[in-house]
Amino acid sequence: MSSSAISDQMDVESSSAFSPAEPVVDGAFVSKHNLSAEAYQGFKECADSLLSGKVAQPEQLAFIQRTLQICENVILNFEDEKQHLMSDVLLVWAMKQQKLSIATLHTQQLHYKELDLINLQFEYFGELLQQTLSGLDYLKQYYPNVGFEEVHSKVRNLTHYFLYYSIIVSRQPPSVIVKCGEAENHRRSRFWFNTEIRILGGSAFGIDTNNENSNVNCYLITDETAKQLLNNAYLDIRVLH
Template identity: 65%
Template sequence: MGDVLCAWAIKQQKITIGSVWTQLMHWNQLKIIDTQFEYFGELLEQTLTGLKFLVDAYPKNGFDDTLSRVRHISHYFLFYSVIVSKQPPSVVVKCGEAENHRRSRFWFNTEIRVLGGRAFGINQVGEGAAIPCYLITDETAKVVLSNAYHDVFENEEFVIEPPTALMKNDDHGLAAKFDDMRVSKKGPLRRDSVATKRYCLCYNIRISAKHGIDLIGKKVSLPFAILVGPKSDVEARLFLERSFADLVRKPLSDIPPYTTYTAMADALEMKFQV
């Protein structure tokens, strides 16, 4: 399951520079992946139920350790089935300094989604759960990626709107949809200093499931830049980053020093598709 989701996420990263239609076609593949996750989740849940019966019926036969290990595997599986199913664009452009143009010029949508999880009752218990979202710097993102329990209580340098979304069931499962997201400044910032930084969205996950499993932690989006006005060199670098950096398996990694002609041609075709 991990390989399937990893391959999907790698492709997702690359097509974030493409058209909305291309991204939508890729997003639609989650329906198949959701079914695969649900099947594996059912196997885990049935295994836990069986082990719980054995523990209750034969309390001194050593089934407790097996139950604990399978519960740990289930917790790991469920937490990593929560994904950022819609990523922010590589560049968010703000307008000028005027007070009536404090927000970003273009809105964008992001989404947190649970793949499968119905066997564990997540679609029922998680319905209506509020998912907070914070805008953080890449330095904070590095800490969060190494420790999902690291506390994040506020936005850094910029404010993201809307700050929360509710988990709701749709045709693809349970998701929190952050529609029409925009950024606004918290205070005065120099254009050059902002242009050299990377930011991420941090989603605070807190969902309960059957068998005493609580999904508590953070999910971090792909890095992006916030520009106060167009800046072609930064936009070009972010294009290369989304196209060639291994941000899925090595989050916040650098652009590789070289690539193949065919890979560059594919990236340019994706960028300028109509």
């Protein structure tokens, strides 16, 4: 996928998601994603050659080693793109969302619509992850015990991380103004409210469609409990009483 193709697509998708004064293309993402796509293309060509039987038996071992080296480069590029999406894109959006919790509804809605472009970026990356895992599934099946199992495990863990942290509260409950002496503190509400949980980049894995209209249990917890949960949220989630 070329840089211009991604840029053109983003321009179309984001035309209604940003005010005219805001940028519509994340240049850093375009650059990082194109590097990931280029690395994936190298992996795909090697996988196609191995799975189609085009590599002669005497040359297979050397070709497999070359493919494994390409896989390591793929993982490096994927890690870089994932880090950008998580830290430079989604985290920045979430921090701004928190600051805008007391802003006008119009301002909050403009910020919410930015998720359309962010979701598009996550979908691009999710497609690469899914296709890479699919190729590695076949490689470790037809060429066992040569190293593809380890590569598959690395990409699977990266994908798990990516999908886990792409689940966000896209609409937060409204804030409540609480008087503390002469100061005003804005705290989360303790009354009935509408909220929204969104999964970014899940289409390639069927997550968004498989969980449509599903019942989700929500729990109100204290800030202190949230901090404790955060320490082991990724690998081991516990309900604290």
